[in-house]
Amino acid sequence: DADVTQTPRNRITKTGKRIMLECSQTKGHDRMYWYRQDPGLGLRLIYYSFDVKDINKGEISDGYSVSRQAQAKFSLSLESAIPNQTALYFCATAWTSGGGGTDTQYFGPGTRLTVL
Amino acid sequence: AQSVTQLGSHVSVSEGALVLLRCNYSSSVPPYLFWYVQYPNQGLQLLLKYTTGATLVKGINGFEAEFKKSETSFHLTKPSAHMSDAAEYFCAVSDWGKLIFGQGTELSVKP
Numbered sequence: 001d002a003d004v005t006q007t008p009r010n011r012i013t014k015t016g017k018r019i020m021l022e023c024s025q026t027k028g029h030d031r032m033y034w035y036r037q038d039p040g041l042g043l044r045l046i047y048y049s050f051d052v053k054d055i056n057k058g059e060i061s062d063g064y065s066v067s068r069q070a071q072a073k074f075s076l077s078l079e080s081a082i083p084n085q086t087a088l089y090f091c092a093t094a095w096t097s098g099g100g101g102t103d104t105q106y107f108g109p110g111t112r113l114t115v116l
Numbered sequence: 117a118q119s120v121t122q123l124g125s126h127v128s129v130s131e132g133a134l135v136l137l138r139c140n141y142s143s144s145v146p147p148y149l150f151w152y153v154q155y156p157n158q159g160l161q162l163l164l165k166y167t168t169g170a171t172l173v174k175g176i177n178g179f180e181a182e183f184k185k186s187e188t189s190f191h192l193t194k195p196s197a198h199m200s201d202a203a204e205y206f207c208a209v210s211d212w213g214k215l216i217f218g219q220g221t222e223l224s225v226k227p
Contacts, residue, residue, distance in 0.1 A: 004159070033214070033215075040125060041219060042219045042220050043217040048213075048214060058214070090160070092160075096213070101212050101213050102210065104162050104165065105215060107159035109157075109158060
Protein backbone atom coordinates (compact mmCIF):
# COMPACT_ATOMS: atom_id res chain seq x y z
CA ASP A 1 0.00 0.00 0.00
CA ALA A 2 2.21 2.70 -1.38
CA ASP A 3 1.64 6.31 -0.35
CA VAL A 4 2.48 7.69 -3.82
CA THR A 5 1.24 5.72 -6.79
CA GLN A 6 1.83 6.23 -10.48
CA THR A 7 -0.08 4.80 -13.41
CA PRO A 8 0.80 3.30 -15.74
CA ARG A 9 4.13 1.82 -14.63
CA ASN A 10 5.20 1.16 -18.20
CA ARG A 11 3.96 2.63 -21.46
CA ILE A 12 5.04 2.28 -25.06
CA THR A 13 3.53 4.73 -27.50
CA LYS A 14 4.12 6.18 -30.93
CA THR A 15 5.28 9.60 -32.04
CA GLY A 16 2.44 12.11 -32.12
CA LYS A 17 0.19 10.33 -29.65
CA ARG A 18 -1.24 12.06 -26.58
CA ILE A 19 -0.21 10.46 -23.32
CA MET A 20 -1.30 11.06 -19.74
CA LEU A 21 0.63 9.90 -16.71
CA GLU A 22 -1.20 9.95 -13.42
CA CYS A 23 -0.04 10.38 -9.84
CA SER A 24 -2.06 9.88 -6.68
CA GLN A 25 -1.02 10.25 -3.06
CA THR A 26 -2.54 9.31 0.26
CA LYS A 27 -0.04 11.24 2.37
CA GLY A 28 -2.18 14.38 2.58
CA HIS A 29 0.68 16.48 1.20
CA ASP A 30 0.02 19.84 -0.40
CA ARG A 31 2.95 19.94 -2.81
CA MET A 32 3.38 17.70 -5.84
CA TYR A 33 6.09 17.46 -8.48
CA TRP A 34 6.86 15.79 -11.79
CA TYR A 35 10.45 14.89 -12.69
CA ARG A 36 12.04 13.00 -15.54
CA GLN A 37 15.15 10.87 -15.19
CA ASP A 38 17.59 10.32 -18.02
CA PRO A 39 20.84 8.37 -17.71
CA GLY A 40 23.72 10.64 -16.81
CA LEU A 41 21.47 13.64 -16.27
CA GLY A 42 19.91 12.84 -12.92
CA LEU A 43 16.37 14.04 -12.32
CA ARG A 44 15.06 17.24 -13.84
CA LEU A 45 11.94 19.09 -12.76
CA ILE A 46 9.12 19.36 -15.29
CA TYR A 47 6.28 20.98 -13.30
CA TYR A 48 5.39 21.53 -9.68
CA SER A 49 2.34 22.54 -7.69
CA PHE A 50 2.35 23.95 -4.17
CA ASP A 51 -1.41 23.61 -3.81
CA VAL A 52 -4.46 22.85 -5.94
CA LYS A 53 -4.62 26.30 -7.52
CA ASP A 54 -0.88 26.69 -8.01
CA ILE A 55 0.94 25.32 -11.08
CA ASN A 56 4.51 26.24 -11.98
CA LYS A 57 6.87 25.36 -14.79
CA GLY A 58 10.10 23.65 -13.95
CA GLU A 59 13.38 23.42 -15.78
CA ILE A 60 12.10 21.39 -18.76
CA SER A 61 8.37 22.07 -19.23
CA ASP A 62 8.31 22.41 -23.04
CA GLY A 63 6.16 19.68 -24.59
CA TYR A 64 4.43 18.88 -21.30
CA SER A 65 1.33 20.08 -19.45
CA VAL A 66 -0.13 19.23 -16.06
CA SER A 67 -3.41 19.21 -14.21
CA ARG A 68 -3.94 19.25 -10.44
CA GLN A 69 -7.39 17.73 -10.20
CA ALA A 70 -7.41 17.56 -6.42
CA GLN A 71 -4.94 17.82 -3.59
CA ALA A 72 -4.19 14.14 -4.02
CA LYS A 73 -3.96 13.95 -7.82
CA PHE A 74 -1.47 15.45 -10.26
CA SER A 75 -1.40 14.38 -13.91
CA LEU A 76 1.28 14.94 -16.53
CA SER A 77 0.35 15.07 -20.22
CA LEU A 78 2.42 14.84 -23.35
CA GLU A 79 0.21 16.45 -25.99
CA SER A 80 2.15 15.05 -28.93
CA ALA A 81 4.82 12.60 -27.81
CA ILE A 82 8.24 12.60 -29.46
CA PRO A 83 11.09 10.07 -29.12
CA ASN A 84 13.29 12.32 -26.97
CA GLN A 85 10.57 12.21 -24.31
CA THR A 86 11.49 8.58 -23.75
CA ALA A 87 12.49 8.54 -20.08
CA LEU A 88 11.61 7.46 -16.57
CA TYR A 89 9.06 9.81 -15.01
CA PHE A 90 8.67 10.32 -11.28
CA CYS A 91 6.00 11.99 -9.24
CA ALA A 92 6.91 13.31 -5.80
CA THR A 93 5.03 14.89 -2.91
CA ALA A 94 5.94 17.02 0.09
CA TRP A 95 4.29 18.76 3.00
CA THR A 96 4.89 22.45 3.55
CA SER A 97 6.06 22.67 7.12
CA GLY A 98 7.28 26.23 6.89
CA GLY A 99 10.88 25.09 6.78
CA GLY A 100 11.70 27.08 3.65
CA GLY A 101 12.78 24.19 1.51
CA THR A 102 13.85 21.68 4.14
CA ASP A 103 10.91 19.37 3.56
CA THR A 104 11.50 15.84 2.37
CA GLN A 105 10.05 14.84 -0.97
CA TYR A 106 8.51 11.38 -1.26
CA PHE A 107 8.73 9.67 -4.63
CA GLY A 108 6.45 7.32 -6.48
CA PRO A 109 7.78 4.16 -8.17
CA GLY A 110 8.09 5.80 -11.57
CA THR A 111 6.61 5.37 -15.04
CA ARG A 112 8.86 4.12 -17.81
CA LEU A 113 7.73 5.78 -21.05
CA THR A 114 9.00 4.75 -24.47
CA VAL A 115 8.10 6.82 -27.51
CA LEU A 116 8.74 5.06 -30.81
CA ALA B 117 21.29 29.63 -8.98
CA GLN B 118 21.84 26.45 -7.05
CA SER B 119 23.56 23.48 -8.64
CA VAL B 120 25.03 20.14 -7.65
CA THR B 121 27.91 18.16 -9.10
CA GLN B 122 28.53 14.53 -8.25
CA LEU B 123 32.06 13.38 -8.96
CA GLY B 124 32.11 9.95 -10.55
CA SER B 125 29.16 8.45 -12.37
CA HIS B 126 30.16 4.99 -11.22
CA VAL B 127 31.93 3.83 -8.07
CA SER B 128 32.87 0.24 -7.35
CA VAL B 129 33.90 -1.05 -3.91
CA SER B 130 34.44 -4.43 -2.32
CA GLU B 131 32.07 -5.68 0.34
CA GLY B 132 33.28 -4.39 3.71
CA ALA B 133 35.21 -1.48 2.21
CA LEU B 134 34.60 2.20 2.81
CA VAL B 135 32.00 3.86 0.62
CA LEU B 136 32.69 7.48 -0.38
CA LEU B 137 30.39 9.27 -2.82
CA ARG B 138 31.30 12.86 -3.61
CA CYS B 139 28.97 15.81 -3.96
CA ASN B 140 29.80 19.48 -4.40
CA TYR B 141 27.22 22.21 -4.48
CA SER B 142 26.87 25.80 -5.53
CA SER B 143 24.43 28.03 -3.73
CA SER B 144 23.98 31.74 -3.18
CA VAL B 145 22.18 31.13 0.10
CA PRO B 146 22.79 28.70 2.98
CA PRO B 147 21.99 25.37 1.35
CA TYR B 148 19.65 22.60 2.33
CA LEU B 149 21.22 19.39 1.05
CA PHE B 150 19.84 15.90 0.51
CA TRP B 151 21.03 12.44 -0.41
CA TYR B 152 18.56 10.06 -2.02
CA VAL B 153 19.02 6.41 -3.00
CA GLN B 154 17.35 4.60 -5.88
CA TYR B 155 17.31 0.82 -5.80
CA PRO B 156 16.69 -0.98 -9.10
CA ASN B 157 13.17 -0.50 -10.43
CA GLN B 158 12.15 1.67 -7.51
CA GLY B 159 11.58 5.31 -6.75
CA LEU B 160 13.92 7.50 -4.75
CA GLN B 161 14.18 7.17 -0.99
CA LEU B 162 15.65 9.76 1.36
CA LEU B 163 18.92 8.70 2.98
CA LEU B 164 19.61 11.87 4.92
CA LYS B 165 19.42 15.64 4.77
CA TYR B 166 21.24 18.67 6.11
CA THR B 167 19.26 21.74 7.04
CA THR B 168 20.96 23.60 9.87
CA GLY B 169 22.91 22.75 13.00
CA ALA B 170 25.23 19.78 13.26
CA THR B 171 27.31 19.41 10.12
CA LEU B 172 27.67 15.64 10.43
CA VAL B 173 24.35 14.10 9.49
CA LYS B 174 23.47 10.48 10.09
CA GLY B 175 21.01 8.69 7.87
CA ILE B 176 19.49 5.30 7.33
CA ASN B 177 21.38 2.07 6.64
CA GLY B 178 24.58 3.32 8.28
CA PHE B 179 25.21 6.21 5.90
CA GLU B 180 26.34 9.64 6.97
CA ALA B 181 27.36 12.87 5.30
CA GLU B 182 29.30 15.91 6.40
CA PHE B 183 28.47 19.43 5.33
CA LYS B 184 31.66 21.43 4.72
CA LYS B 185 30.89 25.01 3.86
CA SER B 186 34.51 25.94 3.14
CA GLU B 187 34.74 23.15 0.57
CA THR B 188 31.12 23.46 -0.66
CA SER B 189 30.87 19.71 -0.23
CA PHE B 190 28.41 17.20 1.16
CA HIS B 191 30.09 13.81 0.66
CA LEU B 192 28.29 10.60 1.58
CA THR B 193 30.13 7.85 3.45
CA LYS B 194 29.56 4.43 4.93
CA PRO B 195 32.33 2.64 6.83
CA SER B 196 31.60 -0.84 5.50
CA ALA B 197 29.79 -1.58 2.26
CA HIS B 198 27.18 -4.29 2.05
CA MET B 199 25.94 -5.99 -1.09
CA SER B 200 22.53 -4.46 -0.48
CA ASP B 201 24.02 -0.96 -0.87
CA ALA B 202 24.30 -1.43 -4.62
CA ALA B 203 22.09 1.30 -6.05
CA GLU B 204 22.17 4.75 -7.61
CA TYR B 205 22.71 7.68 -5.29
CA PHE B 206 21.64 11.24 -5.90
CA CYS B 207 22.76 14.40 -4.16
CA ALA B 208 20.34 17.34 -4.30
CA VAL B 209 20.06 20.92 -3.13
CA SER B 210 16.78 22.61 -2.29
CA ASP B 211 15.78 25.66 -4.29
CA TRP B 212 12.80 27.11 -2.39
CA GLY B 213 10.95 23.82 -2.23
CA LYS B 214 12.23 22.43 -5.49
CA LEU B 215 15.09 19.94 -5.68
CA ILE B 216 18.05 20.39 -7.98
CA PHE B 217 19.69 16.99 -8.47
CA GLY B 218 23.18 15.94 -9.36
CA GLN B 219 23.81 13.49 -12.17
CA GLY B 220 23.80 10.47 -9.91
CA THR B 221 26.47 7.95 -8.90
CA GLU B 222 25.94 4.25 -9.41
CA LEU B 223 27.49 2.21 -6.61
CA SER B 224 28.54 -1.36 -7.30
CA VAL B 225 29.58 -3.69 -4.47
CA LYS B 226 31.80 -6.66 -5.28
CA PRO B 227 31.74 -9.79 -3.13
